[in-house]
Amino acid sequence: MPRRVGTVVRLPRNDESGAVLAFAVLLSIAVLAVGHALLFASEGAYVTARAHAHIVEGDAAAEGALEEARRAGWTLWMDLIPVGGRRGDPPQLQDNTTTEVTWRRLSAEGWLVEAAATRTPRPPTVRRRLLWIYDPELRISELPAVVSLGPGAPTEILGSISGDTVALGVVDAPALGLLDLATMLSFAASLGPRGRPEPADVWGACDTAVMWNWGDPSSPSRPCSSYSPLKGRRGALEVDGGEGQVVLVVDGDVLLRAGTRVTGLLIASGRVDVLEGSSFQGRIVAFAGLGVEAGSSVVGSRDRAAAALRAVRDVLGGALPLHPALRLGPE
């Protein structure tokens, strides 16, 4: 009898074992839920970080495309775009990101450049910038005279100054619009302190590597007849005879002597002296003063100066920021 009673009493203990099992199952489910919550939290942080990384990538791609466009500067098609018109460069694909650059002409020299970087399916990242690319005719017509001088610069004119506009005028700086002297010098091939410009050709082709080859304007049939370089010098420059066509940028004084005959554009931060029967045809900016000896001459020619400036557009035509802000907005 006591045995049977004992058996009957143990029955509730079996029920307790079932509760522990249920508790263990619930606990496992709870742990699983917590694990998944942590997983989702990590996933959320990952998605946020990835989205931020994509924004940074898009930003870098658009900025890179803008900078590349700026460095490319002037190209031939630009003259064909009317003010108010626009042109899109072909899309570029790199690292799964497509960049498109659109040029919009706002004025003769002002361009709004827009770069859009797209990585599907995300919306494009757009960056815009205002750039300035010089127009040769406009730059020359902005010069006030055949010879432009700095304020109060002395002149000694015994020879002749003639041409298509007034002889002397005043400018604020030895510059061409936004192209200041330092910028122009950074683009120009460097000259020695003294030399004689002469055309040079090799096997029937103009040798443009020669420092003092400034073209051959008086011989239309020669290889260098159409060659017109951009040359520069930091310091005084003396030209001893010879002839050529050039855009000459000098951070110092310039001396043209011994019958030198040069056409084009001369920009000097110092004084320009034309001596010993020399002549210059085009436009001169002589910021620190001008001397023209008897028998020497300066002949103003808008066309010659503009032609020389046009000839160096692929070198000097790098786009400059028209607005100092790095971002024009909206973004």
Add this chain to the structure above:
Amino acid sequence: MMAVSRRSVRRGAARQCACAPPSSAQGTSLVEAVVALLLGLFLIHLGYSVILGLRTASETVSDRLDVLTASRITRSVLRREMARGTAGRDWVAADDSLRLRAFRGTAIVCSLGPLPSELVVAYEGDRRPEPAKDSVEVVGADGSLLYVDLIGAGPTSTTCNGADSTEVVMAWRIDGPILDDVLVVRLFESGSYHFARSALRYRVGAGGRQPLTPEVWRDSETGFLIGDSAVGVQLMPRTTVGRPVSEFLAWDPP
């Protein structure tokens, strides 16, 4: 009937035997009750500890998220605002504040309007112009800049060749002379950013400072870092969660 009665008696006897617990059975129930009580308390403690731990972990993660969010907002907002302007002219940074022209949009000039000081523009921006609080930066073809108030902005029937589909053609009136060679007009409001009361706050004109980030920074050690040629920001979290950050924001040439 008789047999039934005997079985009933036997069942009754058995029940009596079962209902009279032996002394050993009573002791087992007490121990079991105590163990069950202790186990229950332990489980409750365990559960409470788990909940508390989860709550602490959740708060830590939330605080860390707030710090990261605040850092990201601070960086992106300040860098964007400063890149849209020029150091010294458009913005000036001090220890805990940045006063600036906050540019909000750009308008391409299509033509001069029929009225004096009126321009027809193709505008695209973060928001629509509000003459009550907005001014404009007029950009000339030679890069010259002029700052004047915007005194009117509204729709126009004049068309603008070359305008984008995202741009709105509008007529703007400005408080000043209009140059013939104006290219672009940029809309801005005068405002300032402050690190105050543990958050980055923005203030338009003389208005109140509105928080842009969660309040997570320690005011005394958070602010702008003014260098010789650059401006950065130092962000010090108020709690031990997160680490202090010093980052570049913009160049500030002397």
